[in-house]
Structures are given as structure tokens and as C-alpha cells.
Amino acid sequence: MSEDKKGYLAPTGNRKKVTALRLREMKQQGEKISMLTAYDYSMASVIDQAGIDVILVGDSASNVMAGNSTTLPVTVDQMIYHGRSVMNGVKRAMVVIDMPFGSYQGNPYEAVANAVRIMKETQADCLKLEGGKEVLESVRAILNAGIPVTGHLGLMPQSINKYGTYAVRAKEEGEAGKLMEDALLLQEAGCCAVVLEKIPAGLAGKVTEELTIPTIGIGAGPHVDGQVLVIHDMLGMNNDFSPRFLRRYANLFDDITAAVRQYVNDVKSSGFPSEGESY
Numbered sequence: 549m550s551e552d553k554k555g556y557l558a559p560t561g562n563r564k565k566v567t568a569l570r571l572r573e574m575k576q577q578g579e580k581i582s583m584l585t586a587y588d589y590s591m592a593s594v595i596d597q598a599g600i601d602v603i604l605v606g607d608s609a610s611n612v613m614a615g616n617s618t619t620l621p622v623t624v625d626q627m628i629y630h631g632r633s634v635m636n637g638v639k640r641a642m643v644v645i646d647m648p649f650g651s652y653q654g655n656p657y658e659a660v661a662n663a664v665r666i667m668k669e670t671q672a673d674c675l676k677l678e679g680g681k682e683v684l685e686s687v688r689a690i691l692n693a694g695i696p697v698t699g700h701l702g703l704m705p706q707s708i709n710k711y712g713t714y715a716v717r718a719k720e721e722g723e724a725g726k727l728m729e730d731a732l733l734l735q736e737a738g739c740c741a742v743v744l745e746k747i748p749a750g751l752a753g754k755v756t757e758e759l760t761i762p763t764i765g766i767g768a769g770p771h772v773d774g775q776v777l778v779i780h781d782m783l784g785m786n787n788d789f790s791p792r793f794l795r796r797y798a799n800l801f802d803d804i805t806a807a808v809r810q811y812v813n814d815v816k817s818s819g820f821p822s823e824g825e826s827y
């Protein structure tokens with residue numbers, strides 16, 4: 549453990565930029581990978597300095613930043629805005645950006661054009677796409693353009709209208725088998741990691757054993773190479789969302805509410821600003 553000037557504990561003494569290669573090494577060495585979402589400069593800067601390995605500019609921006617009920621409405625332009633903002637705050641973490649719904653499912657040419665645009669305009673390190681066999685041509689085309697890709701299997705929120713529910717995926721043998729096949733296809737294609745969302749822990753463990761690339765779980769139990777959570781959920785910004793897999797590390801909803809109430813009181817009672825806070 550090393551302590552930097554500001555007193556933040558970094559998980560290792562190595563402050564060099566985290567790369568796709570480093571993630572592979574971490575898997576080989578049995579060092580777990582920490583990943584959180586961020587969508588803006590300030591949050592990205594804090595979590596980068598706190599030692600997070602990977603920052604995901606998730607299309608969950610659609611939910612937590614814009615208040616939409618699904619991830620479907622977020623656009624390429626909006627992901628670029630969030631991605632660029634995050635990149636401005638990050639020195640060490642690897643930054644992965646979600647390709648939004650509709651930007652890669654159509655055909656590989658469109659997928660590459662959108663991927664190149666996101667990479668050029670954000671200078672991020674990697675892109676993430678949901679799906680296996682169905683989007684393999686797009687995955688291959690993006691990789692052929694020299695862009696690292698992270699896969700995403702299990703619960704795929706961009707397909708919510710097909711599933712009709714956010715329940716645990718791949719509980720049945722057939723779906724579990726397809727997930728394993730998809731994970732192997734993504735690895736063969738050249739993906740640098742795969743996110744496994746909301747699947748049984750046993751299956752996630754088997755996929756993790758089978759693959760040489762790292763698996764990052766969310767609601768996929770402990771037998772994976774790393775964990776990812778949505779930052780607003782783990783900081784307790786939203787008390788209405790309590791899935792079993794979520795651990796809250798803070799209760800910012802209550803902290804912010806208390807701070808804002810205090811501020812409102814201070815303003816109304818002329819307690820703010822004081823003489824010392826005036827020019």
C-alpha cells in the first residue's frame with residue numbers, strides 16, 4: 549500500500565496508467581479489478597485519485613444523469629460529452645465508454661464509424677458493447693480498427709424490451725450454455741474483458757475459470773476477476789433502488805438532504821454569509 553500526498557490510499561504503489569494489458573496481468577496474478585461508473589469530470593477526478601482501476605462511462609448515464617427509465621434513449625453525442633468530461637479528470641484509471649443502444653447493432657460499418665468517433669472525440673481507452681454472437685461482426689470490425697473492446701453478457705439493459713424484466717439471467721441450462729459460448733466468442737475475437745451482469749454466481753465462476761481475459765461482475769457473485777457498481781447506487785444517492793447485489797458505501801441522499809436543509813435555513817435566517825465570508 550502507498551499513500552500519496554493528499555493521503556489517499558492507492559491499492560498498489562504503481563501509479564502508472566491502467567491498460568488492457570494490465571487487466572490481463574491482474575487476472576493472472578489474482579489481483580481483483582475495481583471498476584465504478586462515472587459520467588463527469590469532478591466524480592471521475594475523485595475516484596481516480598482514490599485508486600479505482602477502471603472507470604466505466606456507462607450508458608446508465610441515461611438513468612442516473614438524465615432520469616430516463618431505461619438506457620435506450622442516450623445518444624452517441626451524449627456519451628461523447630460524458631466520456632470527454634470523465635477523461636478530463638482521469639490520470640491513472642483505464643476509461644471504458646459504453647456504445648449506446650442503436651450505435652453498433654445495425655451493421656459493422658456503422659459500428660466502426662460510431663466507435664471511431666467516440667474514441668477520437670473522447671480519447672478514452674476502450675469501448676463496451678452488449679451482446680455475444682449477435683453483435684460479433686461489429687465487435688470484430690471495431691477491434692480490427694485498433695479499438696479495445698469490453699464485452700457485456702447476462703442481463704443486458706439495452707435489451708430490456710426483449711426481456712421485459714431486470715430479473716437474474718441465465719438460470720436455465722440453455723441460456724447459461726449460450727452465455728458461456730458467447731464469452732468464448734468474445735475472447736476469441738480479441739475482447740480485453742467481459743462484464744457479467746446479474747447471473748448466478750456459479751455460472752460466473754465457471755466463465756471466469758474458462759476465460760483467460762478478466763471477467764468483471766455486477767450481481768454475479770464473488771468468483772469473478774473484478775467488480776463494477778454504478779457510482780450513484782454505491783454512494784446511496786438513490787434510496788429507491790435496492791437490488792440484492794448492491795452494497796452502499798455511503799448515504800449521500802441523506803447527507804446532501806441535511807446539507808441543503810441547513811443551507812436553506814442559513815440563507816432564510818441571514819446566517820449565511822457571515823462577515824468573514826463577505827468582501
Ligand code: KIV
Nearest residue numbers: 585606607608766776
Ligand atoms: O451502464 C452501466 O453502468 C453498466 C454497468 C451496470 C456494468 O453497463
